[in-house]
Amino acid sequence: MQALREERIALSTGITLNVRLGGEGEPIVFLHGFPESHRTWRRQLADLVRDHFVVAPDQRGFAASDRPAAVEEYEADKIVSDLVALADALGLHGFTLVGHDWGGAVAWLAALTCPSRVKRLIIVNAPHPLVFQKSLIEDEAQRGASQYIRAFRNPAMERMIEAMGLETFFEKSFGAHVDLAAIPPEEKAAYLRDWSRPGALTAMLNWYRASKIEVPAVGEDAELPLWTRAPFPSLSVPTLVVWGMKDKALLPVQLDGLHDLVDDLRLVTVEEAGHFIPWERPEVVTGAIRDFIAETPSP
Template structure:
């Protein structure tokens, strides 16, 4: 496993990678408030099976791609980064995996350029159509998503999250992520400008892009104790995928699935990739 830098037309992304250079390529996208390191156990497992896994620190998290304007964190830029990274790695087709915000970007990327993707795996985050429908019709989802509006306050949000030794930021993980990894994320987001850049994903003002059904082979994994996404959004996702679809609801598991239950995540991901082999 190694840290690399990926120069692209958008800037230079830091990334964690492992596996043979010629292995089947898998790109893994993290969410808030994490980095590509959240996928460490999955990168290891993929590499052991001969895949080439790359987990970048996304826009705002990589110092080399950290614009100040919140509008630069709109969906079109985030999706553009996915394919800019793939182009820089010379991956014409690849498997895409995402969690939390990275899951949203993965859905959008699948909707925008499905021909570039072999399979899609999303953890926690429902299909954007299911999410926007729930925001209109499901009081439980509205309640769970209220934080998104609160976090648009700046610099008040940053000050609250980093006060008292980043007590609030640490609390977001609810004890479900290994302490050493939480410390790594807190150190990263405590760097000047880093937390503001990460929160700019919530402040871009671009809203949720509309998109239709996804025709790719899709694995969707959701924990029944997820604090961000209600069961209604998870279950509604099935009707928004027309390709081969597998939904796994993990009982008693929280939002932080890949780090809370890494072995189960690895098993599901590897099974999904094996079920849809490269041509």
């Protein structure tokens, strides 16, 4: 059986990432979201390492990877640059890219800007940037569900989390969106250790602070940003979107219009799963990944 290992890999971007990787064969890169780490993908990695080269970094600011101090160091183009630099460091010209939550946001952008590198795109409960921004202006339910973004951008949020305690933050950040029985005790302990690292909370929250997505307050008059009214590039990369339909943060409106923005789209919806579907229904996510790779031409 192929073994997984962890390495710290220094990138040309000046960032060193902690990376879980192993196996042989066609490469798959996995990007996690907030407030997680490579551990999001533990079940997928354990399965797919049997016949693929799998790579799952702790993205900058998370877990054991570097945590630059400035907010602007978490802008999306810099995160995409980390991805490309990691692929370069591993000698990967083309790869299948999988992303969940913030990792999915990075994956959408990487596929749009680096289609020669991203051979297949797999998105797990992460909104397309154009659909998301429009929904935050035009859809009252989605705007209401996204008010946590405004809260996370609050400069006092770190102090609020420290005051409530990391145990309570764990229950709020996961427990509101997933049955905590799906999170083994050792995984919870690992997350609490990661969040206790110096500067960890600020680094994770800086992803929200650096984002250019506009989130108006509930009831606030708001107009669509100019960029959303301009022609938006269509994505030509074969794309699979896996969506837990009970997601309370990213509502099913995020699936509206995707076929107009993606030339080759496959959609798998899972009625009995929410935002953290890699934890709730890992076998469904892994199966969807395997099916998609089998159905699409080898890069």
